[in-house]
Amino acid sequence: MSDTTLPSLKPSPRRATSPLRSRALRARVSHALAVLFGVSLLTFLVAHATGDPVTLLLPANAPEATRIALAHHLGLDQPLPVQYGLFLLHALQGDFGRSFLYGQPVAPLVLQTLPATLELAAAAFCIALLVGLPLGVLSASRGGVASAALQLLSMLGLAMPAFWLGLMLVLVFAVQLHLLPVDSSGGVSHLVLPALTLSLLSLARISRLVRSGMQEILDRDFIRTARARGLPEWRVVWVHGLRNVLVPVVTMAGMELGDLLSSAVVVEVVFAWPGIGRLSVEALGARDFPLLQGTVFIAGLGFVLINLLADILCARIDPRIASGATSSGSIAP
Amino acid sequence: MSTHLVDVSGLDVRFGATHAVRDFSLAVAQGESVGLVGESGSGKSAALLALLGLHPEARVQVSARTLRVGGTDLLSATGPQLRDLRGGVAGLIFQDPLAALNPLLTVGAQVSEVLRRHRRLPARAARQEAAALLALVGITDAQARLGHYPHEFSGGMRQRVMIATALAGQPRLLLADEPTTALDVSVQSEIVRLILRLRAERGMGLLWVTHDLALMAGIVDRVVVMYAGRVMETAPVDALYGRPRHPYTQTLLASLPRLDRPHRPRAALPAEATAPGHGAQTGCPFAPRCPRRFSACDTLPPLFTDGATQAACWLLA
Numbered sequence: 064m065s066d067t068t069l070p071s072l073k074p075s076p077r078r079a080t081s082p083l084r085s086r087a088l089r090a091r092v093s094h095a096l097a098v099l100f101g102v103s104l105l106t107f108l109v110a111h112a113t114g115d116p117v118t119l120l121l122p123a124n125a126p127e128a129t130r131i132a133l134a135h136h137l138g139l140d141q142p143l144p145v146q147y148g149l150f151l152l153h154a155l156q157g158d159f160g161r162s163f164l165y166g167q168p169v170a171p172l173v174l175q176t177l178p179a180t181l182e183l184a185a186a187a188f189c190i191a192l193l194v195g196l197p198l199g200v201l202s203a204s205r206g207g208v209a210s211a212a213l214q215l216l217s218m219l220g221l222a223m224p225a226f227w228l229g230l231m232l233v234l235v236f237a238v239q240l241h242l243l244p245v246d247s248s249g250g251v252s253h254l255v256l257p258a259l260t261l262s263l264l265s266l267a268r269i270s271r272l273v274r275s276g277m278q279e280i281l282d283r284d285f286i287r288t289a290r291a292r293g294l295p296e297w298r299v300v301w302v303h304g305l306r307n308v309l310v311p312v313v314t315m316a317g318m319e320l321g322d323l324l325s326s327a328v329v330v331e332v333v334f335a336w337p338g339i340g341r342l343s344v345e346a347l348g349a350r351d352f353p354l355l356q357g358t359v360f361i362a363g364l365g366f367v368l369i370n371l372l373a374d375i376l377c378a379r380i381d382p383r384i385a386s387g388a389t390s391s392g393s394i395a396p
Numbered sequence: 397m398s399t400h401l402v403d404v405s406g407l408d409v410r411f412g413a414t415h416a417v418r419d420f421s422l423a424v425a426q427g428e429s430v431g432l433v434g435e436s437g438s439g440k441s442a443a444l445l446a447l448l449g450l451h452p453e454a455r456v457q458v459s460a461r462t463l464r465v466g467g468t469d470l471l472s473a474t475g476p477q478l479r480d481l482r483g484g485v486a487g488l489i490f491q492d493p494l495a496a497l498n499p500l501l502t503v504g505a506q507v508s509e510v511l512r513r514h515r516r517l518p519a520r521a522a523r524q525e526a527a528a529l530l531a532l533v534g535i536t537d538a539q540a541r542l543g544h545y546p547h548e549f550s551g552g553m554r555q556r557v558m559i560a561t562a563l564a565g566q567p568r569l570l571l572a573d574e575p576t577t578a579l580d581v582s583v584q585s586e587i588v589r590l591i592l593r594l595r596a597e598r599g600m601g602l603l604w605v606t607h608d609l610a611l612m613a614g615i616v617d618r619v620v621v622m623y624a625g626r627v628m629e630t631a632p633v634d635a636l637y638g639r640p641r642h643p644y645t646q647t648l649l650a651s652l653p654r655l656d657r658p659h660r661p662r663a664a665l666p667a668e669a670t671a672p673g674h675g676a677q678t679g680c681p682f683a684p685r686c687p688r689r690f691s692a693c694d695t696l697p698p699l700f701t702d703g704a705t706q707a708a709c710w711l712l713a
Contacts, residue, residue, distance in 0.1 A: 283495070284490065284492065284495040284496045285495065285496055285497055285498040285499070287450060287490075287496075288488075288490060288496045288497065288498070288561075289498065290450060290482065291448055291450060291482050291483060291488040291490075292482060292483040292509065292510050292513065292561065292565075293478075293479040293480060293481070293482035293483035293484055293510075293513055293514060293565065294479070294483075294509060294513055295479065295513075296475075298509070302501075303498050303501070306498075306500045306501070307498070307499070307500055380500065381499075381500055382500075382545050382547075383499065383545070383547055
């Protein structure tokens with residue numbers, strides 16, 4: 064029996080116990096830190112290059128001495144590298160400075176608005192996944208109505224910018240039909256329009272990815288095997304098929320969630336949603352450097368964490384990723 | 397109604413314009429083992445898939461006068477009847493277990509799902525039975541390997557897993573589509589012996605599809621030889637090897653290497669195999685390559701019976 068399990072073929076301790084091996088995890092984390100550093104540097108430079116907060120904070124006819132005093136008070140008279148170094152040093156201790164605009168520490172200010180944004184992004188993400196995933200699967204496995212719906216939604220989602228879509232939804236559902244409120248004050252009904260607006264692009268992209276992945280997977284040999292086992296069609300499609308499509312979908316869903324955070328800026332402004340996006344637009348308008356840095360940094364941190372989570376999730380779905388085995392079993396992202 | 401496990405006549409399978417299987421007939425008795433032999437493209441796998449209704453309806457047209465497997469009439473079967481047949485009445489082993497097993501489900505899950513579907517076992521019992529089945533097909537440390545994925549097994553071990561999934565529904569018929577072709581030579585004979593042992597123990601009928609005529613000796617009771625989508629000859633295995641009637645079978649056998657006569661010149665078939673192809677076959681499909689062709693070959697020959705042998709050749713008329 065040359066082919067029965069030799070000792071070397073037995074499950075060895077080398078078999079990955081954690082979803083990502085610690086070395087891969089370390090590489091991911093340092094990658095994430097590098098991204099965060101880049102984000103903070105870029106925000107800092109772009110913000111400083113585009114305007115002067117002192118001019119914006121003081122009346123146009125303020126005397127030169129007042130300007131200099133304010134610039135000194137805000138620390139803006141120091142060389143840029145020093146300013147950035149100080150920012151970084153304080154940021155590492157969780158201190159993002161004081162907002163020029165509100166005169167309050169930035170960190171609590173940002174954290175106060177964070178829940179509203181997370182609520183919006185999470186709602187939009189759930190809509191995108193809970194509608195997009197089944198829509199993609201049904202359109203690949205059955206066609207018909209699901210395909211038509213997918214065509215329509217992806218056309219809407221991909222072709223219409225969020226601010227326009229948001230305005231149209233408000234016009235139809237709030238102004239004309241009076242079905243839903245326009246403003247942002249509490250309650251699930253207030254969440255519906257902004258979340259729908261925010262979700263549509265992601266929904267379109269996710270359902271299209273799922274559909275094309277499923278179309279390819281449903282032609283594979285192991286799908287025929289599953290049918291040859293007499294399994295019901297739902298199990299063939301939703302278990303044997305869908306699982307093989309999930310890895311690229313999860314990777315993309317992670318990026319989508321990050322995208323939702325950034326698209327939230329536009330949607331929050333359109334719907335006057337009191338989130339981090341609206342705060343960062345305000346900060347940008349007033350060249351409120353500390354506040355801007357704080358919002359961007361926290362959004363960036365969220366983005367990086369989500370992607371890290373997606374990587375770990377992928378390794379759980381496809382054990383070949385964790386063990387480093389290469390095979391053509393599932394489709395490439 | 398026949399008591400045959402497989403009862404097929406007049407089977408045609410078309411992939412669009414390609415007519416892969418033509419007027420195919422086959423009978424497999426309870427517990428009988430039959431080899432279905434042909435070159436690639438002869439339609440043997442297409443015929444096998446038709447037995448379980450596995451061709452996608454949208455792309456493949458299947459028609460037949462009779463198409464019964466284990467008492468299920470595939471021409472009129474409902475969805476649930478088809479699913480009881482697949483895996484329950486007939487277990488199917490595919491050629492390439494790496495492609496045919498789901499890469500993202502553990503082997504335990506893939507054996508268990510058959511047990512749960514066809515034997516209605518609850519989850520825990522199915523897992524126990526799955527371990528027993530893996531042990532039965534020769535996988536050591538079966539309990540622990542339930543949680544492993546197909547890529548963690550060697551090729552031969554993967555085919556054993558495939559066999560375990562095919563056995564799980566306690567089928568009366570085992571369908572094997574080139575089950576050893578994708579394996580290392582050293583592993584092939586083990587898999588052959590395993591399948592034969594399980595067949596004997598469980599009294600299953602066996603339909604073994606292969607391009608390897610030599611392999612069939614000592615494995616099956618009867619051989620069906622296909623060419624260009626048609627049955628050329630069907631005969632008990634001894635008769636086929638001892639006195640092949642159809643020139644195609646004769647040429648195939650003459651092309652095999654023989655240990656007892658190593659220096660015997662081996663026959664080679666001239667030119668390309670006739671494609672199963674397009675349009676009607678008006679004459680014998682083998683005629684263009686046949687060494688014994690004569691005027692009658694321009695007309696399609698029916699199956700002539702000679703003793704226990706049937707052959708589609710005018711020489712037997």
